[in-house]
Amino acid sequence: MSIEAVCGVLTHVDGSSQVEWNDTKVLCSVTGPIEPKARQELPSQLALEVIIRPAKGVSSTREKLMEDKLRSVLTPIITLYQYPRQLCQITCQILESGESEYEFSEKELSCCINAAFLALIDAGIALKSTVSSISLVISQNNEVIVNPTGAQLLNSRSVHILALELIKEMNIVNNVLLLDSNGDFNEKELFQVLETGEKSCLALGQDLRKVIQNNVDSNIIQ
Amino acid sequence: MSDVISVIKRQSGLKYASIDNDEMENFSSDEDVPMVDIDGKSNGGKRNEAAAGEIVTPGELITEDPIWMRGHGTYFLENSTYSSAAGTISRVNRLLSVIPLKGRYTPETGDHIVGRITDVGNKRWKVDIGGKQHAVLMLGSVNLPGGILRRKSESDELQMRTFLKEGDVLNAEVQSLFQDGSASLHTRSLKYGKLRDGLLIQVPSSLVVRSKNHTHNLPGNVTVLLGVNGFIWLRKTSKMDVARETPSAGPASDISEGPTGAKSLNPTNSVSITRLEEESSWKIYSDKNDPSITPSIRQNISRYANVIKALAFCEIGLTHERIVIGYEASIAYSNIGELIEREVMESIGDDVINIEKMRGNGATE
Amino acid sequence: MAKEIITPVAESKFILDALKENQRLDGRSFDKFRDVDISFGKEYGDATVTLGKTKVQCRVSCSITQPYEDRPFEGLFIISTEMSPMAGPQFENGSNTGDDEVLCSRIIEKAIRRSGALDVEGLCIVAGSKCWAIRADVHVLDCDGGIIDASCLAVICALLHFRKPDVSILGEQVTVHPINEREPVALGILHIPICVTFSFFNPQDVEENIKGAGNNEIAIIDATLKEESLRDGVLTVTLNKNREVVQVSKAGGLPMDALSLMDCCHKAYDITERITDQILALIKEDSQKRNKFAQILSSENAR
Amino acid sequence: MTENSIVNIAPLSFPADIISKISPELSLQRYLSTSIRPNLRSFEEFRDVHIEKDKISHYAQSLGSSGNVTDPNNEILGCNVLKSGETVIVTSITGGVVEDMETVSEFEESILEISNEDDDTKRKTISHYASVFPSVLIESGRNKHFPSDEEIVIAQKLHSNILHSGLISKQALKVSCGVRSVDVDGSISIVYPDESDTENKDLFSNISNKKKWSYVLYAKIAVFGRNGPVFDLCWNSLIYALRSTKLPRVFVDERASDLKMTVRTRGKSLTVREAYEVLSDPYRFLPLNISSSDISYASNFGIINLDPEAQLITETEGENMDITEPSSVLLADIDTEIEEKNVRSTISIISNGKGDFKSFTVVGGNVKITSDIIKSAIKLSKERSLDLSKKEV
């Protein structure tokens, strides 16, 4: 089932987007570039404050790890040097996790990456290139499933999240921004995941472009 | 509002039997005055004008006569004037104001005050004078070593701490007031400057009676500096003080020697510009106390301090005569420490009032 | 970084003058509550309330824990209201020690938890050793004023919408039946508290308000963010349908005549009735929709 | 400066350590161009790892001496000290016993039984596996009371990787509870279900179906002398510690097993079964059986582009080929501040040396990740894991 995304949902932030994919729903807001607090300020580049809040309960160490991964994905694609001594606040609120939180966070993280990307564009922050992210699973009978459901995650052999940097109208993969695989797998399966992942990331990239397209259309009155 | 349920006034005081459950409060025998009839006389302000000197409390209607100009401590709605503080009413030719019983010192221009430096900042010192805000002492309005005529230079700014630093006590005069009522001080006369060889006590500023001169030499070789802001400095009488009291032979120009401890090098009283330079030498900002203070002088200083505290306790206005009378009355108590006992303080207070009445000179209002 | 909302003087004067002429920026009358739009998520216990531009989501989750020693017969019920910069630049992440945040969470606490809206005794599984712990997390997604009203609505709707797994007990042994095995059980909701917030403005000067008999202070219902930042006083009344005042909180602010406060309470009651009916209708409609194709939901082992 | 004098700008030259301070990037490139690294290791050379025999754990002392345990309140169940370069990691495992709250319905329990009868080599679903609860403390001299982001991220990564690696199954942590009975002549004997004969089977059955307990493992990981990313060192140290971990036997007093007590609160009466006082036996223990096939070791790599201008002008003529693709180089085992600061893209692999992986993390950063970089990283990680698995615990 394809991704449903919409931009510009919130009013008191610079950019926002809501992404729903296969019963995982994430709302992301971007505020920036704004004045940072003294301790956050970086002399030469934009400081990123990444906040992820879970669907249930209060944010804990699990969300801190997801924030660290999201930050490592976003840092290379934003032109940080263009906003010295400024701050950009990226807040992702997970509305529906779509997976059992104790063991997994892959589906939520891939949705957060896509939502953050759309929100950054909605906020008009300069990006070097684009990103699209998907989660994959190798099931018990060793076949690679893209964008699994919560149940498929539970009885899988290994879980993977992949974020690729796309350039040239999101048709060409420039680099692997993040690949995080856990569970039992070998080299062959790893490359198989990379291959399948690449194809579906490109497909997702085109969907994201369409979302951005009609967001721009709706904003600019012809 | 449905009619306020008026509640019956209970005549006799109720003795509350202490309820067996001990944590219930058991009333002392005094009469517990429960609800008073709402529309009874005691509640609304008296319709007629509140007389001068009469006590008012916040929210009370003072007058409905629009001719009065409303001063401090009052607020008004159309032509009725209300009091905004608890205190006494003062009507001075059509200016109506309420003087609060207690309040912090409000600086007036020309006040002789004692203060403590709290902050050294860009070309100014912040001085705590016990008021609503700290006063400001500009670098420009201070005597600098090397005489009055020296121009202020950059290096002075850097050396500000060598003149006056945090914690120093000084006496000064209020030069002007800012828009929000805070004071700007100056010490451009030898009378003012850093104080040493003594002890600082604080009393409510309303107790210090304003007079022409606030520096008095007291018997027992002690000098008192009554700051109008309630900060009082007691110290050993210096040569300066002696020179001040005895009418000086020389042309007593307006530059009277200040008790800033600046030693006059030649005892002759001829005042000359050169002498001024010597006087305002580095000594006036030295922090060293005079080593030759004898224990007896120290005792006198602390006795005076306790006397002043006693007078303040009895809320008696502080004047030169009363302090001396109080000192003499306190001789009866050999142990100075005893002076701060409640009974002793009250007896000193009474003695001062009685002796003063006997002497008939009364308070120099 | 929490940056105060500073409305320029010209704008604040304009709003005040408009109020003096009985006008509000968004054209609403003084007593008009913004229309409430409530939507439920896929999983049980997920309600999102939209009040004009204000958007608040509440998620209810459950787990099994040990009851408190001094209350062996009662389950646990926790409400957490944490703000995030998503709601607006004036909020810091996870901060709930600011004056307004404390007041907001305390009012919701009094309105729902202390007032016994949720029957905590029904949460007890084995007295003294095992009970349900219900947790309601309020996420403020967008803040355009009226957070307290929207959050209280969101929590109540989420509680009504929530179903916990069925539990069977034999002796000490407790077995939890996953949702696809046995129909989940609803929570016991004893009454439905609805919060209504009034904002007060003083058109004349202060003396008139204190001493004057005029009583012409302005009271508006459900202020937007701009009106909130300019108001002189605030009153939050919580009522339920059976004419009970659940809580009232006027924490200082512009002194108001007792009569006009009573008048506010009566206006609030009419709004309460209307919204309660709206909620109950929506809940019934949602449960019908669910039973038609009770699709298999992921099992509810919350953290 | 007079107009006509030509200012000859002599090239400034600084000693190496000053360059590393002024522009660490340049100094790193200079090192790399001479194919050695600032820490004087070759590109693909790992720091050697040295581990101490487990001396301080509760059981280590008893095994050493005559078998009876010297210090009963030493709660450490397993421990490991790992030295690698300047960094020392001390991991200590402690444990606790907790009652199973989330009891699973018979329906799900039956699935559990069926699945673990058949071959347990096939990987089971994740709900069969448990994990350790680590807390990481990187000693930095300041006494701070709340963990920094880095410590939280490492601890959470360790927790989720152990869970996903299937190292510890929930069965391994199940408690088979013994009963302490006082015989008629006052002698205390503790009997355990799996050891005792069948006659007091019923005694155990009524306890086992009443309450179920399981062990919980906590790991305290202290890092001294941090000199670069430490996740892989922490993982390896934790694995060694787990391999040496033993679980104390747990028993319950006999008379406590069926005592009931009524409690009256607030007008309601309530019968509370005597809470079982679960005690741990200081002498008897069981080794923690972690599945040996799932033991795996971690290694980390960094990738950096070689900046052509910064190359020292070397004689080899190959130097003047046109630079189309900035050649990137794989560095194994990042350490020292210069490398950590300048290497943006990292690979972290946890593998068991036989070609299977447990975790594989690639952070792209600004360097192009090609498949042969990944292949060479995999090859190196296999060798690394092999020699780490040979170390004696």
Added chain:
Amino acid sequence: MSRFEIYSPEGLRLDGRRWNEVRRFECSINTHAHAADGSSYLEQGNNKIITLVKGPKEPSLRSQANSLKATMDVSVNITRFSKFERSAISHKNERRVLEIQTALLRTFEKNIMLHLYPRTQISIQVHILQQDGGMFASLINGITLALIDAGIAMYDYVSGISIGLFDTTPLLDVNTLEENAMSTVTLGVIGKSEKLSLLSVEDKIPLDRLESVLAIGIAGAHRLRDLMDEELRKHAHKRVIKASTK
């Protein structure tokens, strides 16, 4: 504990008072002249409260100074021995205490003429030595007295009162036993007017009863205002006599 009657049919409460009787109300001002500008000690029933007002003074942190009006802060210290049993944890930043502090601050912010003291700070500290119900109301009275003692300009008294509702009869000025047994309302009334600066209802009350409870409360509050006023005038009178002999 045996169920004893909170309110007997004859109309007597636990401590023997009638429904409309206020507890013993004794207050004195200028009790800590050296420690603060304004101070008061209040005993309302078994509530014992010390209030200290420092200011208008130089703000401690430069950042707090507001150039238009004084800034205020309120800190309430509930001592651990104030209740019948000693409380295990200190109440310092309990949310309930934070809420009371905010409410008190916002009540007096509107009553004090802050614009007369720009760039200054007024800090109010309240120490609750003993509490026996209606604590919130006693805090209001304590602060009003201390502010007046400090000579700070304010528009009018703010008198606080608590009223319980025992199914239909309102009981004025409740103590702990009554507070635990029924819903209570706390009012902060401005001087002799019927304007409420503070209104707090913590438990359920029927809407139709609220009006009569407010009416009783306001009458009670006026009563307390008169008691405070009486004490103030006595104290002022003493000082004026002493001062006139200067």
